[in-house]
Amino acid sequence: MTMKRLARLVLLLGWLVPAVALAQGTEGKKDGEWENVPAGAMMKPPGESIPASTLVGIAYGFIWLMVAGFVVSVWRRQQRLEQEIDELRRRLPPDAGSGVRG
Amino acid sequence: MKRGGLFLALVAVTALGLAVVPSLIINAPTEPTMGFIQRIFYYHVATAWLTFLSAFVCAGASIGYLANVGSKSAQRWDGLAMAAAELTVVFGTCMLVTGPLWGRKAWGVWWVWKDVRLMTALLLWFIFVAYLLVRRFGGPGSARLGAGLGIFAAADVPLIYTSVFFWRTQHPKATVVTSLDPGILLPFLLALATFTVLYVVLLWLRMGLETARIRLEDLQLAAEDAGLLDEMR
Numbered sequence: 428m429t430m431k432r433l434a435r436l437v438l439l440l441g442w443l444v445p446a447v448a449l450a451q452g453t454e455g456k457k458d459g460e461w462e463n464v465p466a467g468a469m470m471k472p473p474g475e476s477i478p479a480s481t482l483v484g485i486a487y488g489f490i491w492l493m494v495a496g497f498v499v500s501v502w503r504r505q506q507r508l509e510q511e512i513d514e515l516r517r518r519l520p521p522d523a524g525s526g527v528r529g
Numbered sequence: 530m531k532r533g534g535l536f537l538a539l540v541a542v543t544a545l546g547l548a549v550v551p552s553l554i555i556n557a558p559t560e561p562t563m564g565f566i567q568r569i570f571y572y573h574v575a576t577a578w579l580t581f582l583s584a585f586v587c588a589g590a591s592i593g594y595l596a597n598v599g600s601k602s603a604q605r606w607d608g609l610a611m612a613a614a615e616l617t618v619v620f621g622t623c624m625l626v627t628g629p630l631w632g633r634k635a636w637g638v639w640w641v642w643k644d645v646r647l648m649t650a651l652l653l654w655f656i657f658v659a660y661l662l663v664r665r666f667g668g669p670g671s672a673r674l675g676a677g678l679g680i681f682a683a684a685d686v687p688l689i690y691t692s693v694f695f696w697r698t699q700h701p702k703a704t705v706v707t708s709l710d711p712g713i714l715l716p717f718l719l720a721l722a723t724f725t726v727l728y729v730v731l732l733w734l735r736m737g738l739e740t741a742r743i744r745l746e747d748l749q750l751a752a753e754d755a756g757l758l759d760e761m762r
Contacts, residue, residue, distance in 0.1 A: 479565040479634055486569045486627040490576060494731070497619050501734050508741040515748040518757055 539730050546723025553716035560713065566634040569627055571717055574706075575724035576623040577650075581686045582728065583620060584653060587613035587660075588683030591676035598673070604746075607672050608739030610679050612732055614660045617682075620728075621654040636699050645692040646700040649685055656682040 550571075560567035590610035597603040628647070629639040641647055660678045663671050693702045709717065 477633070482566060482630045482634055483568050486630045487572060489626050490572055490623045493619050493623050494727070497615070497731065498734065501738055505738050505741060508738065508745055512741065512745050512748060515745070515752055519748065519752055519755060 536730070536733055539726055539733070543723060543727045543730050546719065546726065550716060550720045550723050553719060557716045558710055558712040560710075563635050566631055569631040571720045572724075573624065573627040573631060574717070575720050576620045576627060578721060579620040579724055579728045580617055580624050580650075580653070581689070582725070583613045583617040583732075584657070584683045584686050586610075586732070587617060587657075587679040591679035594672065594676050604743050605739070607676070608736060608743065609732075610676060611664060612735035612739060614657050614664070614675075614679060615735060616728065616731055617657045618654065618661060619731075621650075621657060625651060625654055632699070641699050644698045644700060645696040646689060646698045649689045649692055653682060653685045653689060656685065 554568060554571050557568075557571075559565060560570075587610050590606050590613060593606035594603055594610055597606055628650075632641075633639050656678065660675055660682065663678060664675045667674055690703065692698060693700055706714075706717070
């Protein structure tokens, strides 16, 4: 495929995607509205029994678990790298790697 | 201010924010339509914001890498892209988990497969998981491939943001923020600011790992020059 044909294809897609989207419309939702679903339906979804406070607690707890997990993972990888660096430094003659950064 | 001092200041600001924001969220007025579950909003939007920010950081660093391939700074750009990609997956996971927890109570369903906002957000997460897999198992050349993937992935972010304007979705528009009660808006903005500083701290930490990796690679080269590498193997 030549660059010209590729550019034409990209232009066509760039025009078609918003056109299809606009054709579908955004009826039923205005700026500043939380969602399309009627307010009554939102408060008591059918079959929903988990208390809101539990769901909020799970959400907040999960975020902090992820952040803590990331920090621990970085720390462990850092420890491993530092060990390898120390090992190499011990084996290298003092003048070797003098230009090494850090 | 030295780099170490700046880092400690950022950690202090994050700690202060994390101490203050939860009490503001608890004392914030309850949204009348959704009730208590709306409180997920404060962290869900913050993690979504960081996912998008991180995707852009990765794309910017990937461009920086591709523009500097062969030079010393390329490694730094690549390291930044890698760090940002990991954080995109971390905060993207938070966004994709907290959203359904909110949706279950508010919409009555965990997930809506036809919802463009939800699906494009999931797509972004998958692309960044693919990025990390490419970097982990791709072998030589994976840095360039990853850079291309990082730039491509960032193109999904405007699509996620604008999807609620173009398609009919369950998800609320971002314009909902402008109509918020001031009692909800203040904790929301503070949560957003705290999470942004937290992101900088985490990125900084992760970049420390990249600095160590670069130092190790330099030492390995020095060891190879000294003929020690074969001996060590």
